[in-house]
Amino acid sequence: MARFDGSVALISGGARGMGAEHVRGLCAEGGSVVFGDILDEEGRALDEELGKAACYVHLDVTNEDDWEDAVAMAEEQYGPITLLVNNAGIVEYGAIGEMTPDEFRRVIDINLTGTYLGMHYALPSLRRAGGGAIINISSTAGLMGYATIAAYGASKWGVRGMTKAAALELGPDNIRVMSIHPGPIRTPMTDGMPDEMTHSQPIKRFGEADEVTKLLLFMAADATYSTGSEWVIDGGAVLGPVMDIPSE
Ligand code: NAP
Secondary structure, eight states: OOOOTEEEEEEOOOOSSHHHHHHHHHHHOEEEEEEEEOOOHHHHHHHHHHGGEEEEOOOOOOOOOHHHHHHHHHHTTTTTOOOOEEOOOHHHHHHOTSHHHHHHHHHIIIIIIIIHHHHHHHHHHHHHOOOOOEEOOGGGTSSSSSSBBHHHHHHHHHHHHHHHHHHHHHHTTTTEEEEEEEEEEEEEGTTOOOOGGGGSSSSOOOHHHHHHHHHHHHHTOOOTTSSOOEEETTTTGGOEEEEEEEEO
């Protein structure tokens, strides 16, 4: 029996990047996946690649009707949801003095409110399934400060805090809630960023999306006594820079 036989996953931002890798990984291990995005062309291509195991749905995470439709589709196609992955996210760059209020609100709306909406609308289905797991994608920017991405950092710290509140609330429903905190991972979001960025880390390279997927699959299937927990996958970035400290 495959590890995710009988599992029904709903994943946001699944058309490309890490989300697409999570969709592939779950299908490869027997899961059924409904995945949403606003990139319909990429989403439909992945849907075709994966056949009956996966279904694409247009899902703008800021839109409540889209969430209702995505949950309904998961139930119709495969049954109640056992795994929700709130993965969709954007980053906007700009110092606080330069970033406009609209730019700030957009990041919070997608990354933070979108994660709340995902949990809110998927919860009845997770309860119908008798429990399961919610995995919220935060960032190392939800563990430490970075200049020029204040809105992104605020949203990812918010995701981390909300994960803990949800874990406390949903333990009695047999629903575990956890956050993943990736460091620099090679995806379209980090396209063009230089490798040198990683050279102060103990592991001096970008991570690959499938390395995050392996962690996510472990958390969903095997980490059965873990909830409210933060899973860091960052090449050691949050440890602080590697430094040669003179001994004399
Ligand atoms: P990605 O390749 O840009 O994938 C994110 C997907 O979410 C894209 O398809 C994006 O579409 C979509 N999206 C944007 N706004 C949306 C909305 N309103 N509704 C639904 N989907 C929407 O990025 P990624 O690197 O795989 O990132 C996945 C998650 O990991 C994000 O939450 C990100 O913040 C987090 N993360 C990434 C890194 C990294 O180094 N890559 C590090 C830490 C955390 P568009 O292209 O149209 O925006």
